[in-house]
Amino acid sequence: MLLVDGGLIFRAFFALPPMTDPHGRPVNAVYGFLAMLLRALAAARPSHLAVAMDVPVPENRRTQLYPAYKAHRPECPADLAPQFDLLRETLAALNIAVLGAPGYEADDLMGTMARLAEEGGMEVTILTGDRDNLQLLSGRTTVQYVKKMNQTVTYDVPRFVQEWGILPGQLVDLKGLAGDASDNIPGIRGIGTKTAVKLLQEFATLEQVLAQAHTQRGRLRQLLEEGREVALLSKQLATIDRHVPGLCAPADCALRLDRAGGAAALEALRFRSLLGAFQRAIG
Numbered sequence: 001m002l003l004v005d006g007g008l009i010f011r012a013f014f015a016l017p018p019m020t021d022p023h024g025r026p027v028n029a030v031y032g033f034l035a036m037l038l039r040a041l042a043a044a045r046p047s048h049l050a051v052a053m054d055v056p057v058p059e060n061r062r063t064q065l066y067p068a069y070k071a072h073r074p075e076c077p078a079d080l081a082p083q084f085d086l087l088r089e090t091l092a093a094l095n096i097a098v099l100g101a102p103g104y105e106a107d108d109l110m111g112t113m114a115r116l117a118e119e120g121g122m123e124v125t126i127l128t129g130d131r132d133n134l135q136l137l138s139g140r141t142t143v144q145y146v147k148k149m150n151q152t153v154t155y156d157v158p159r160f161v162q163e164w165g166i167l168p169g170q171l172v173d174l175k176g177l178a179g180d181a182s183d184n185i186p187g188i189r190g191i192g193t194k195t196a197v198k199l200l201q202e203f204a205t206l207e208q209v210l211a212q213a214h215t216q217r218g219r220l221r222q223l224l225e226e227g228r229e230v231a232l233l234s235k236q237l238a239t240i241d242r243h244v245p246g247l248c249a250p251a252d253c254a255l256r257l258d259r260a261g262g263a264a265a266l267e268a269l270r271f272r273s274l275l276g277a278f279q280r281a282i283g
Helices: 008-015 028-044 061-065 083-094 106-119 131-136 157-164 168-178 193-203 206-211 218-226 228-238 259-268 272-282
Strands: 002-005 049-052 097-099 124-128 141-148 151-155
Touching: 002 028, 002 106, 008 028, 008 083, 008 141, 028 083, 028 124, 028 272, 049 106, 061 228, 083 097, 083 259, 097 106, 106 124, 106 131, 124 131, 131 141, 131 168, 151 157, 157 168, 168 193, 168 206, 168 228, 193 206, 206 228, 218 228, 259 272
Parallel strands: 002 049, 002 124, 049 097, 124 141
Antiparallel strands: 141 151
16 A cells, blocks of 8 residues: 655645646646656555545644644645645546545544554555654555655665664654654753653653653753653654544555546646656556
């Protein structure tokens, strides 16, 4: 199964110059997203495929816990906003499953679907530009991390351990301690990544680190003892929910691209340069 992070539409929007379709609608983000998707399809040849997209709601489960979550991010650009619906329409024309659930982020959707697919004996690849998904790495799940639109890095468990010095499941403990500026997750002020990794190598989990705070000296002990609540909240914010209710089954994401409908949709958007990639993805 190939799971694609709908958040890659942001990466595409900022990477490509403005483009419009025959109706004058902005389409550069849709074009870039489809280019990445079709390239991944041709390379991976998955039997199942789904794109995970956030459902716009005033609050999600994380902002309910911590209103400042992602609050520092700028508003969605005016030329990008209408492209979300256009992407959904285009994916529907290609007959590609789109996952969504109010109150949950794309990471949660992919985490849940990856779990279900693994339980069904499937191998899973996640295409994403968000390192949060590295916590989902397992013996059956790999992550294709998009560094640039045409450049990805493949992560499995050994590579993650080599680079980070901890196990994938400890990534949320790391963010509990050190925070994550990209998502405005606070962590414990004064504790950086190196210190957090060292603590987790010794004590394994955030909860154990906090339980052994008294064994640390001086300022570190004080930071751990005073930062207990914010650390636990930060870990909760960073943890991908792998039990989102109401999602379809992996079997419902079997890949059956609509040759005629997909070609027509690409032609209507004047994405003629993607027609060849679409045909290669169909095989």
